[in-house]
Amino acid sequence: MNSPPHHDQPQKPLLIGITMGCPAGIGPEIILRLHLERELARPAVGSEVTAETGSGPETAVVVLGDPTVLAQCARRLDLAVKISSWQPGQPPRAGALNVLPVSALDPVPLPGRPTVESGRAMGEYITKAVALVQSGELAAMSTCPIGKDMLNAGGYHYPGHTEMLAALCNCSEYAMMMAGARLRVSLVSIHRSLALVPEAVCEEAVVRLLRLTARALQRDFAIPRPRLAVAALNPHAGEGGMFGDEERRIIVPAMTKAAALLGDGVSLTGPRPPDTVFYQASRGDFDAVVAMYHDQGLIPFKLLHFQDGVNVTIGLPIIRTSxxxxxxxxxxxxxVADPASLRAACLMAAEIAANRSARCRDQA
Structure with missing residues (x-):
């Protein structure tokens, strides 16, 4: 029999690293505004001891970025933020915005005008954050937005965050999940022309995403028996082949194969007509929807979670939200930048870290 947890033992604070993103974008501003809100002073959601008890693990953040950029942004916007230099191994300083100086841009790029140097800095923030999460210094990382063109100009040749993180983690199976309080969506195909979507929706890709999504729901969101709905590719789920046969040829066989691999603990439903399945999931019928392409999944998601949606990279050995x-x-x-999505990303990173930790203890 397992012994009950000892809640009187001190718990190490969950330390979330925020990468500053593009120095010329809104990343610096939303970081400063989030700090001023003091939203992250409460215990992590999903910990064994709830926030109401006041005794769960606290969540703190450190920023991987450029102190001068942040200081200039604070002065420009008249935000009273005390910036403190932080180094790995040190406890974060209370009441201050703790920043690990990764870059020292001179001159600081003007708002809205990224440079090659700022692109290089973006990549350095990400690389350093991954290394600190891998070493255990950080529990997770949350990323502010980057400019993909300048990331490449700065010497980091990736289509975006997700592919760069996968390469740094030496991970070949990963995917994007959009997560909010009412809806979670993962995507079989992401950034490609609509004309090329049907060829991307192959049996292997659907099986792979079903496995990744189910595992993420169990490990990261503490849902032991996840319910997945699979969106059809065609209107009315093909209407018996009248509007396309990808459902019969590809999606149904993929679901059958995935069900055998996942076992009885995971429920798969579909292919469901895309014009109804997201509504059904938003009212609680399913824990996530597996969508076939970018806009199919992101239009309903952003309708519900435009301000507080979170991008989670599932399948990685580290925790990354954005x-x-x-x-x-x-x-x-x-x-005028709104920190709501960054707030949600940091809190979800802490939730996932707490859930993974609890799962490891349960399996020990």
């Missing part, structure tokens, strides 16, 4: 928006160069420096 804001669900871009660099927003058009509003950078104007003082």
């Amino acid at each position: 804001v669900d928006h871009g660099t927003a160069y058009d509003i950078a420096g104007r003082g």
Whole structure:
């Protein structure tokens, strides 16, 4: 019989690393605004001891970025933020924005005007954060938005965050999940022309994503018996082949194969007509929807979670969450950026870290 947990033992704070993203985007501003909100002073969601008891593990954040960029942004927007230099191994300083100086850009790029040097800095923030999560210094990482063109110009030749993280983690099976309080969506195909989507929806890809999604729900979201709905590719799920036969030829066989691999603990339903399945999931019928392509899944998701949606990279050995928006160069420096998605990303990173830790203890 397992012994009950000893809640009187001190628990190590969950330390989340925030990468600053593009120095010329809204990343610096939303970091400063999130710090001022003091949202992360409460215990992590999903810990054994709930936030209401006041005795669960605390969550703290450190920023991997450029102190000068952050300081200039604070002055420009008249935000009273005390910035403190932080190094791995040190406890975060209370009341201050703790920053690991990864870059020292000179000159600092103007808001909305990224440079090759700022692109190189973006890549350095990500690389350093991954190394610190892998070493255990950080429990997880949450990323602010980057400019993919300048990331490549700066010497990091990846299509985006996800592929770079997978390469740094030497991980070949990974996927993007968009997660919010009412809806979770994972995607078989992501950034490709709509004309090329049917060829990307192959049996292997669907099986792979079903396995990744089910495992993420169990390990990261503490759902022991996840319920997955699979969206059809065609209207009305093909209407018996009248509007396409990918459901019969590809998706159903993939679901059959995935069900055998996943076992009885995972429920698979579908292929469901895309025009109804997201509503059904949003009211609680399913724990996640596996969508076939980018806009099929992200349009309903952003309708519900435009401000507080979180991008989670599932399948990685490390924990990475991200804001669900871009660099927003058009509003950078104007003082109107909303930190809601970054807040949600950090809290979800802490939740996943707590869930993984609890799962490891249960399996020990």
